[in-house]
Structures are given as C-alpha cells and as structure tokens.
Amino acid sequence: MRVAMKDEIDIPAMMADMGRRARAAAAILATADPEQKAQALRSAADHLMARAGDVIAANDRDMATAEEKGLSAAMLDRLKLDSARISGIADSLRAIAAQDDPVGELIDAWDQPSGIHITRVRTPLGVIGVIYESRPNVTADAGALCLKSGNAVILRGGSESFHSSAAIHACLTEGLRDAGLPEDAVQRVPTRDRAAVSEMLTMTESIDVIVPRGGKGLVGLVQREARVPVFAHLEGIVHIYIDAGADPEVALRVVINAKTRRTGICGAAECLLIHDDVVDTIGQGVIRALLDRGVEVRADARLQSIEGTVPAQDEDWGTEYLDSIIAARTVPDLDAAVDHIRRFGSDHTDCIVTADPAAADRFVATVDSAIVTVNASTQFADGGEFGMGAEIGIATGRLHARGPVGARQLTSFKYVVRGDGAVRR
Known part of the structure; x- marks a missing residue:
C-alpha cells in the first residue's frame, strides 16, 4: 500500500x-x-x-x-x-x-x-x-x-x-x-x-x-x-485578407503591426491572404517587409517566387505559431478568402484590408469570428484596447460571452x- x-x-x-x-x-x-x-x-x-x-x-x-x-x-x-x-x-x-x-x-x-x-x-x-x-x-x-x-x-x-x-x-x-x-x-x-x-x-x-x-x-x-x-478561449489562428481594393500603405502598416508587434499573443496574425490582382504590387511589398523584419514567410506556390520565402506545407494552414512565422497564400476573390477562414480559422480575430466599403461590409457580414477588424491591426484584440481595462480572455464560443x-x-x-x-x- x-x-x-x-x-x-x-x-x-x-x-x-x-x-x-x-x-x-x-x-x-x-x-x-x-x-x-x-x-x-x-x-x-x-x-x-x-x-x-x-x-x-x-x-x-x-x-x-x-x-x-x-x-x-x-x-x-x-x-x-x-x-x-x-x-x-x-x-x-x-x-x-x-x-x-x-x-x-x-x-x-x-x-x-x-x-x-x-x-x-x-x-x-x-x-x-x-x-x-x-x-x-x-x-x-x-x-x-x-x-x-x-x-x-x-x-x-x-x-x-x-x-x-x-x-x-x-x-x-x-x-x-x-x-x-x-x-x-x-x-x-x-x-x-x-x-x-x-x-x-x-x-x-x-x-x-x-x-x-x-x-x-x-x-x-x-x-x-x-x-x-x-x-472557451481557443487558439488565435488570425487571418489578414488584403483585398483588391486595399490601400498599399494601410496594408503594409496593418500587416507589419499585426505580425511583429508581439508575436506571442493570441491577436498576432498567423496567416496572410492576398487577392490575386495585387500580388505583384501590394503583396510583394508586404512580404518583403515581413522578411526584412526577420519573419519566416511560408508561402504557397505563386508567392514562392519572392526570394526568401519557404514553401508552405498543408499543416501551415490552421497553425497558431506564436512566433516570427506567418503562412501566406493567394486567393482569387473575397469569397475564397472567407472560405479559407471558415475552414482553417478559430473564430477568434480576422481582418480585411480594403478601401472598398462594399467589400468591407461583406467581409464583416460573412466572417463569423468573435472579432472582425477592417483596416486595423488584429493586435487590438484585447480587452484593454476595448476600454474594458483588461480581459479574462477572448471567448470564441457563441453562448453568453463572446470576444473580450x-x-x-x-x-x-x-x-x-x-x-x-x-x-x-
């Protein structure tokens, strides 16, 4: 005994x-x-x-x-x-x-x-x-x-x-x-x-x-x-979608802050979705800026043409890195971006960067995450930033409490x- x-x-x-x-x-x-x-x-x-x-x-x-x-x-x-x-x-x-x-x-x-x-x-x-x-x-x-x-x-x-x-x-x-x-x-x-x-x-x-x-x-x-x-406070598999109507300076500022301000918090961006039409303009600039700041970019086939990226694996879609790593892929339109978020997201925080009000409204209406941001860093996903003083967590369920x-x-x-x-x- x-x-x-x-x-x-x-x-x-x-x-x-x-x-x-x-x-x-x-x-x-x-x-x-x-x-x-x-x-x-x-x-x-x-x-x-x-x-x-x-x-x-x-x-x-x-x-x-x-x-x-x-x-x-x-x-x-x-x-x-x-x-x-x-x-x-x-x-x-x-x-x-x-x-x-x-x-x-x-x-x-x-x-x-x-x-x-x-x-x-x-x-x-x-x-x-x-x-x-x-x-x-x-x-x-x-x-x-x-x-x-x-x-x-x-x-x-x-x-x-x-x-x-x-x-x-x-x-x-x-x-x-x-x-x-x-x-x-x-x-x-x-x-x-x-x-x-x-x-x-x-x-x-x-x-x-x-x-x-x-x-x-x-x-x-x-x-x-x-x-x-x-x-439930689930993992933060946070996406940023750069729409065809995005402002280049806004996209750069939002993505860099969302990924690099603090990589170990649940509001840090983990996946970047880029509309096909702006890959060679806005997309190139954003990804190079991430690489310059020491972020490892795990890219899909099209984005791998950017020197310094590494090939993404299947498991990269839907991973919370909490580190200086981001997955990146191209999408043909907003609907494809939303589909990706629905499949791989965690209902925590997701963002659209666009100057098109109609695209912003559609994204907000169709992405059912606890927090949805428009042209604003996902690192604002914090009770203190919401005026609550602090938070006990970000609830990702749909009953009683949701969000901070x-x-x-x-x-x-x-x-x-x-x-x-x-x-x-």
Missing part, C-alpha cells in the same frame, strides 16, 4: 476547501459596496508598484527555469515581467477600479397589463475558475475582473509562471484586506500538480464556470473533461417582478 509523505498535498481535500471558501466569499461580494471593491483594486495596484522589485525577482526565477526548459522566444516574452509591464498591470487594476460597477445595473424594464412591473438586472455568476498558462499578468487581470463583477475566483496559473503569479496574487490579497473584503474572494491554487486542474473541472457544487486561457492542448482538455460550464471578456461579461441577470397585490387570473 502506498504511504503518503508528510509534505504531500491532499489535492481533492485542498480544492474542496478552496471551493467552500470561495462560495462563502461570493455571497459577500454579491452585495459588497462598489466603492469597497474599487478600493481593493486601487490598493492592490499600490502594493504591486511598491513590491515591483519582489515581483521581478520572482519572475527572474520563472524565466531561469523556462530558459532551462528551452521555451521559445515568444513564450519567454509572454512570461517576462519588467518595470514597464508591472506598471501596465497596475494601470489595468486602476482602470478596472474606475469603471462603473456592473452588479445591479438595470438592463431593461417594462410594465404588463396584469399590473406587474418587470426589471432585468445584472447579477454575479458566483465562483469562477480560471486556468491559464504562462502569462502572469492574467493573475491580476482575472482577479480584478472577477472582483469587480462581484464574483469570487480560483486561479490556477501555469507552472512556468508559478513564482510570478504568487507575487502578484499576494498584492491582490493585500488589497482585499485593506478594503475589508474576504481574502478568499481571490484564491490561487498553491501547487503545480496538474491534479488540481482535474479537480477544478468537476467542482460543480462550488464553481459556476471555468475559463481556460492558453493553447489548444489546455483548452481542448478543459472542454473534454469539464463538468462545469466553460467559456470583461467585468460585464462575467455577469448574468435576474428578473425582478414587482406588484401591488397583483395576482394571475
């Missing part, structure tokens, strides 16, 4: 206890004063800035381990924290604090001939479980958005960001304490053991929804095994029916 060591963690018992404490905290948050929640976030931001050196030291430990494991440059970039990024996290906390509180917000109201007055108002979801990989800023973003929307949250970060996430979580805990709110409102799973993830996926009595944020493997695992409802998930998207609603002795006949 196997004997447990003293330092081993009883994962099921630990997760059950976290779930019970989260449920109790959620009951308090549901009616918490909006200013109290805002105070907690502002205080957390202050603690984060005061402890920036400690957070960077913790991140250095994670970076050293990640480099030893041979993580790609893009993955290291996702993991890296420096003074500027910590300041950005603090700014996000303050921006979320400054937003209108969604809890109790009136969505709709009407009267019925029976004498009843009906309102529909926002309510918290309850307890949210967030499972994410290497980006430590998700600890702050998810914790803050859940708190703002009156939800308790259980955070399970990736092993790569273990120490960084712990340091950020400590600041959130201090903020809650300063504001007089339960520290159990934002809990972090204190182990790398993947058994904790399996437990979260079956905690139907204490977790109301799971938000997975990471690669295809993580999201697929959660979708297959979860008994708790899931807000901010505080309002982390609420449900209830109907309140008022009368003056009204009875039904």
